Structures are given as structure tokens and as C-alpha cells.
Amino acid sequence: MVLLDYFWKRFLLFALVVFLFTAPVYSQQTKPNPDSLKKTSEADTTRKKLDSDKILQDIKAYSKRKTIIGRLMKAVFRFDRKPEPVGVNAEVLNNQYRKHGYKIVRRIYIKNLDAFGYSITDTLRVPVNFLEKAGNSVHIKTHQGRIRNKLLFKPGEPLDPLDLSESERLLRQTDYILDARVTVNEQTSTRDSVDIVVITKDIFSISAGGSYNAGGGSGRVVLRDINFIGSGHQIRNVYRFGLDSAQQSYEYTGSYRVENIYKTFISSELIYRDEVNYKQKGASLQRDFFSINTKYAGAIALNWYNIPTYVRLTDTTGSRQNVSFSTQDYWIGKSFRFKSYNLGQENRARIVTSGRVIITHYPTPPTDEYQSNTFYLAGIGYTYRKYYKDKYLFGFGRTEDIPAGNLLAFTYGFENGNKYNRRYVDIKAGFGKYNREFGYLNVTGEFDTYIRDKKWEQGELATEVLYFTKLYHWDNWQIRHFFWNRASYGINRKYGENILNVNKFEGIRGFSSDERGTRKFVINYENNLYTPFSFIGFRFAIVAFADFAWLSTGNSSNPFSNRPLQGYGIGFRFHNEYTTFNTIQISLGFYPQGPTTIKTYPSTRPYYEFNDFIYSRPITSIFGDGIYR
Known part of the structure; x- marks a missing residue:
């Protein structure tokens, strides 16, 4: 009770501060001033012409001068951009095209x-x-053939309205596509045929970076291209040199990926990964259940590893050793659809069955706990999923797909080893709900364990809850709250498997600690306040957060x-309307138990992630990686 009282006092104090900070938003929304309806120009101060507008006009005028500074301003800023629409109403993606069901696709127009x-x-x-034109001059647009490969419909075939929304979602989830729209040309549609319009916007795919330490002669070089010459091929390279290690003086990690080969x-x-303490060589072919209507999926993956592992030598001692092993992974699955008794509306529910074989070989097992084995897995899952789209969840205007639905999956396995045999059981369930007034709630739970001689080992119970409120409005002010809870409870883990931590993305953002455990419980709260102000094109969001984490350490098993x-x-999350800079967040954090009390850190990634409702291959859960996605 003392622990709970301590937690709630801290949390309620923080929530009170946030509420007081954002109270005007709610008070003005629920109790409008009648006089403001009569004198809109006086009451609506957020729409008054601000001093920043005058500064912007001065800069615009100065940019027209033929001086060096004037030319530089003209190259950096642009003055004709309109702000992205705010508060876009969420909608089921395919409802608006239901009337075009089973019409023949006549033509497909693509604008990239x-x-x-x-x-x-x-x-x-x-x-x-100048910057925009210069950037486009070195950027090669995605080939239209790569975009056509993502479309689930073809000219001359009947149109399933669900394929429109699924194609648009697949394009948005592509690494080198920023946003996409797939619509029906209503002006040319007839009673029996339609034309489809596809609009996409590329991401600048080339990125490079590096660092060099003159004192130690070490450094790093990074080079990536996720859309090589517009072909969709992804090349990633990271090279480190001048390392102070007796084993090797360099590290290299590289990968080459090709998506959607010949529209299959x-x-x-x-x-290829060659690091001091981690080595891997691998190749894979994979086809997922990428769409609701996908019938077959499967994969082949071959990998060789050499990784450091804490190995038990006696009941009380152990050592860190490099363990070498290879894996062969094969799986195949099939999806079965339910009949729909509503004419013109697809039943989204599916039953998925799949089988998997994993062959693991240890040339020299370090102890009897490690064995060469063949792992047989079979699974069955029920999945129902649909997607909503909205904006201003994690960004400033990019369309985001919100998954909703249900998932229930069961996996059973048998590990046939050269030293011992054991069984495996995995159960996963989840649901997600999205409503414009309610917000979004996603709850997922998973339990898995090996069973040997009627005893559980290497098991885990993991749960995850994500909730965010609707987007509240008061004139041009917007606010949204996020709550995230994650729990992981290890069951009879092996020696050295106390790998759970609460650093950064794993628990407390901006936090750093060497403590590890086998069980943890994390609560995250975040408040995003989108302001209506624009200063020389910069649009701001104010972010406040509170993170709490419990971790089992030492001999204690109770976190x-x-x-x-x-x-x-x-912190502040900001985006510039007139330059090509990405959204960036800079936060100031306070950590009572951390090595430093106050820390400033930047971030360019969203902290929260969705759990999708997809079931594909039978899984063996990876401890510490959260619930399988």
C-alpha cells in the first residue's frame, strides 16, 4: 500500500499540473462566452494577425533582394504553403466506394x-x-511499376471495394512512400466500369552520416538508400573503424532487400553482420498475409549466428561465451474467409491455419542446456481487422492507419532434440476499438512456455494496453492524451536471461541504467498540445510525459x-511549413533515480506503436521484445 500511495501521489500531482496547463482548452470548449459569438473578431485572439506574420512578410520582402542573404532566404523558405487540415474526421476506409463494387476497372491513372x-x-x-528543386534533382522518383505492384486490382477485372482501401494502406506502409491516395474518378465512372486514380508522394530515400574521433582514430560511416534508383530496392550499410578491441578493429553491418518481386x-x-560481439549471415524469402484477402503466405529463412551468451557452469557460477549455431526456418499458412450474408459488404473475419519447422544446429554446444533440435509448430488463429484513418496522432498531418478488430491465436509445438524433448504452448488474444468520441483502445495479452518433464521453463506472460483519447478542439487548439502500459513476467528463465530493462523505448524515455531483470511493469503517460501559433513557418506541439517502471533486480523476483x-x-515537437525539415522533438527530462537529474535529448521517432491484428506463422516468442507483432 505504501508503494501504491507513493505512485499515485506522484502521478496525481503531475496530472494536476498538466490539467491546469491545458484547462483553458476544456473550459472554453464546454462554456463558450455568448459575447464571443457577437464579436468574433475581438474574442478569437488566436486568429488575430500576430507579430510573427509581420516578421514573415518582412523576410519575404527581404528574400526578393539580390543580395547573398536574400538569395539564401529565398532558397530556404517558402511562403505559399497552406497549413495541413487539422482534426480530420476518422472514417472506415472503404465505405465510400461500396457503390462501385464489382464494376470493371477500365483504366488506372498513377501520379507520383x-x-x-x-x-x-x-x-x-x-x-x-532552391533547396526543394535541388533535392528533387538528385531524387529519382519511384517507378510506376513499383506502385502498380502494390495495387490489388487490375484493368479488365471486377473491383472489390476493399481492395481500394487495402491498396492505399499498403502504399502508405511502404518505406519509401510518404503518403498515398487511391480513389475512384467519379466523373468518368459508369454503371458498369470505373477509372481509378492513384496519387503517391515519395520520401527522399538517400541518407548518409558519420563521425570521427581524431584522438582515437575511430569513426563510423552510414549509407542507406531505401529506394535505389526508384526500384524499391533497399540497401543499408554501417561501417565502424578504429575500434579498441583485441578481436578486430572494425565492424560492418549490411543488408539488401527487394520487396514484392514481380507482383507476387x-x-x-x-x-551480413560482422561485429565484435555479434556475427550473422542470412538469406530469406517471405510472403506475409499483407491484405485481408490474402489466401496464402509462407517463408524460407537461413541464418548463421555467433553471439555472446551467459552460460551456466555450476549452480552458482557462469561465464560469457560466444555460441555458434545455424537455423533453417520454413513455414506456410492459409487463410479461410467466412461467408457474407450482407450483399456488397465483405466479411472481414478470417481463420488462419499454418505450420512451421525450425531446424537448429549447434556445432559445439557449450552445455547440455543447448542442443541441436528440430522444432515442429502448428497454429490456428481467428482474426478480424479493419482500418480507420486519421491525422495528428504521432505527427503533423501524415495520414495514419489505425487498426481495430479482434485476434485469438493458439500455437502448439514439439521440440525434438538430440538430448531431450519438450513441448511448447503459445496463446495470444487481443482487441482494438476506435471511435471518434471514445478514442482508441488496444489490449493484447500473450502467454508462452516450454514444458519439459511436466515443468514449465523459459516462459513469459506479457500484456500491453494502449489508449489515446479523441482529439479535443477549442478553435485552433488541439489536445490528445496517451496512456501505455506494458508488463512482462518471465517464468523459469535460463541462466543469464535477465535481459529486461527500462531504458529509453523499453520503458522510461531518455533514461539510462545498467539494471536488468526478468520481470517488469511499465506505465507511460503523454499529453500532446498542438498550438495554433506559427512563427516563421514553425508549428509547435507541447509534449508532457510521466513514466513509471518497476523492474525485478538482484535476487528479487517481484518487481x-x-x-x-x-x-x-x-518538450517541444515542431515542424516547419516552409522548409523540408522533418518533425523533431526535443525534451527536458527529470529522473529522480537516474545518473543525472536533468537531461535534454532529441527524438525523431514516435514513442508509441500499434499492435496489429494479423496472425501469420506460428511463433516462438522472443523474451524481452514485447508482444509479437
């Missing part, structure tokens, strides 16, 4: 926009400054036996 200066919501916008939705990947680790912070 370059990376800089264009907008998918304003097709009349074009590049105007089969992807291939080669990976709640210790006081929670904590992190509190506030």
Missing part, C-alpha cells in the same frame, strides 16, 4: 509526386525555392518490491 515541394492534399503546389508480394533479403523508477519531462 517528388519528395520536396509537393503536397498530396494540394496537387497544385509545386517546388518554388514475395520479398527477399540478404543480411513491485522496489520503488518505481520514474521519469518526468516536457
Whole structure:
């Protein structure tokens, strides 16, 4: 009770501060001033002409001068951009095209926009400054054939309205596509045929970086291209040199990936990783259940590893050794659809069955706990999923797909080894709900364990709850709250498997600690306040967060036996309307138990992730990686 009282006092104090900070948003929304309806121009101060607008006009005028600074301003800023629409209503993606079901697809028009200066919501916008034009000059647009490969419909075939929304979602989930729209040309549609319009916007696919330490002669070089010459091929390279290690003085990690080979939705990947403490060589071919209507999926993966592992020598001692082993992984699955008794509306529910074989070989097993084996797995799952689209969840305007539905899956396996045999059981369930007034709730749970001689070993119970509220509005102010809870409970883990931590993305953002355990419980809260102000094109969101984490350490198996680790912070997430900079977040964090009390750190990735409702291959859960996605 003392622990709970301590936690709730801290949390309620933080929530009170956030509420007081954002109270005007709610008060103005629920109790409008009647006089403001009569004198809109006086009451609506957020729409007054701000001093920043005058500064912007001055800079615009100065940019027209033929001086060096004037030319530089003209190259960096643009002054004709309109703000992205805010508060877009969520909608089921395919409902608006239900009337075109089973019409013949006559033609498909594809318009692919370059990376800089264009907008998918304003097709009349074009590049105007030097940086945008220069960026597009070195960017090769995605080939239309790669875009056609993602479409689930073809000319001359009947149209399933569900294929429109699924094609649009698949394009948005492609690494080198920023956003996409797939629509029916209503002006040319007839009673029996339609024309489809596809609009996409590229991401600038080339990135490079590096660092060099003159004192030690060490450094790093990074080179990536996720859309090589517009072909969709992905090349990633990281090279480190000048390492102070007796084993080797360099490290290299590289991969080459090709997606959707010849419109089969089969992807291939080669990976090579040569690091001081981790080595891997691998190749794979894979086809997932990429769409609701996908019938068959499967994969072949071959890998060789050499990784450091803590190995038990006696009941009380152990050592760290490099363990070498190879794996062969094969699986295949089939999806069965339910009949639909509603004419013109697809039943989204599916039953998926799959089988898998994993062959693991240890040339020299370090102890009897490691054995060469053949692992047979069979699984069955029920999945029902649909997607909503909205904006201003994790960004400033990019369309985001929100999964909703249900999932129930069961996996049974048998490990046939050269030293011992054991069984495996995995159960996973989840549901997601999205409503414009309720917000979004995603709850997922998973339990898995090996069973040997009627005893459980290497098991885990994991749960995850994600909730975010609806987007509240007061004039141009917007606010949204996020809650995230993750729990992992290890059951009879092997020696050295105390690998759970609460650092950064794993628990407390911006936090760093060497503590490890086998059980943890994490609560994250975040408040996003999108302001209506724009200063020289910069649009701001104020972010406040509070993180709490319990971790089992030492000989204790109960994570709640210790006081929670904590992190509190506030930061700014900003995006510039007139430049090509990405969304960036800079936060100031306070950590009572951390090595430093106050820490400033940048972030360019969203902290939260969706659990999708897809069941494909029978899984063996990876301890510490959260619930399988």
C-alpha cells in the first residue's frame, strides 16, 4: 500500500499540473462566452494577425533582394504553403466506394509526386525555392511499376471495394512512400466500369552520416538508400573503424532487400553482420498475409549466428561465451474467409491455419542446456481487422492507419532434440476499438512456455494496453492524451536471461541504467498540445510525459518490491511549413533515480506503436521484445 500511495501521489500531482496547463482548452470548449459569438473578431485572439506574420512578410520582402542573404532566404523558405487540415474526421476506409463494387476497372491513372515541394492534399503546389528543386534533382522518383505492384486490382477485372482501401494502406506502409491516395474518378465512372486514380508522394530515400574521433582514430560511416534508383530496392550499410578491441578493429553491418518481386508480394533479403560481439549471415524469402484477402503466405529463412551468451557452469557460477549455431526456418499458412450474408459488404473475419519447422544446429554446444533440435509448430488463429484513418496522432498531418478488430491465436509445438524433448504452448488474444468520441483502445495479452518433464521453463506472460483519447478542439487548439502500459513476467528463465530493462523505448524515455531483470511493469503517460501559433513557418506541439517502471533486480523476483523508477519531462515537437525539415522533438527530462537529474535529448521517432491484428506463422516468442507483432 505504501508503494501504491507513493505512485499515485506522484502521478496525481503531475496530472494536476498538466490539467491546469491545458484547462483553458476544456473550459472554453464546454462554456463558450455568448459575447464571443457577437464579436468574433475581438474574442478569437488566436486568429488575430500576430507579430510573427509581420516578421514573415518582412523576410519575404527581404528574400526578393539580390543580395547573398536574400538569395539564401529565398532558397530556404517558402511562403505559399497552406497549413495541413487539422482534426480530420476518422472514417472506415472503404465505405465510400461500396457503390462501385464489382464494376470493371477500365483504366488506372498513377501520379507520383517528388519528395520536396509537393503536397498530396494540394496537387497544385509545386517546388518554388532552391533547396526543394535541388533535392528533387538528385531524387529519382519511384517507378510506376513499383506502385502498380502494390495495387490489388487490375484493368479488365471486377473491383472489390476493399481492395481500394487495402491498396492505399499498403502504399502508405511502404518505406519509401510518404503518403498515398487511391480513389475512384467519379466523373468518368459508369454503371458498369470505373477509372481509378492513384496519387503517391515519395520520401527522399538517400541518407548518409558519420563521425570521427581524431584522438582515437575511430569513426563510423552510414549509407542507406531505401529506394535505389526508384526500384524499391533497399540497401543499408554501417561501417565502424578504429575500434579498441583485441578481436578486430572494425565492424560492418549490411543488408539488401527487394520487396514484392514481380507482383507476387514475395520479398527477399540478404543480411551480413560482422561485429565484435555479434556475427550473422542470412538469406530469406517471405510472403506475409499483407491484405485481408490474402489466401496464402509462407517463408524460407537461413541464418548463421555467433553471439555472446551467459552460460551456466555450476549452480552458482557462469561465464560469457560466444555460441555458434545455424537455423533453417520454413513455414506456410492459409487463410479461410467466412461467408457474407450482407450483399456488397465483405466479411472481414478470417481463420488462419499454418505450420512451421525450425531446424537448429549447434556445432559445439557449450552445455547440455543447448542442443541441436528440430522444432515442429502448428497454429490456428481467428482474426478480424479493419482500418480507420486519421491525422495528428504521432505527427503533423501524415495520414495514419489505425487498426481495430479482434485476434485469438493458439500455437502448439514439439521440440525434438538430440538430448531431450519438450513441448511448447503459445496463446495470444487481443482487441482494438476506435471511435471518434471514445478514442482508441488496444489490449493484447500473450502467454508462452516450454514444458519439459511436466515443468514449465523459459516462459513469459506479457500484456500491453494502449489508449489515446479523441482529439479535443477549442478553435485552433488541439489536445490528445496517451496512456501505455506494458508488463512482462518471465517464468523459469535460463541462466543469464535477465535481459529486461527500462531504458529509453523499453520503458522510461531518455533514461539510462545498467539494471536488468526478468520481470517488469511499465506505465507511460503523454499529453500532446498542438498550438495554433506559427512563427516563421514553425508549428509547435507541447509534449508532457510521466513514466513509471518497476523492474525485478538482484535476487528479487517481484518487481513491485522496489520503488518505481520514474521519469518526468516536457518538450517541444515542431515542424516547419516552409522548409523540408522533418518533425523533431526535443525534451527536458527529470529522473529522480537516474545518473543525472536533468537531461535534454532529441527524438525523431514516435514513442508509441500499434499492435496489429494479423496472425501469420506460428511463433516462438522472443523474451524481452514485447508482444509479437
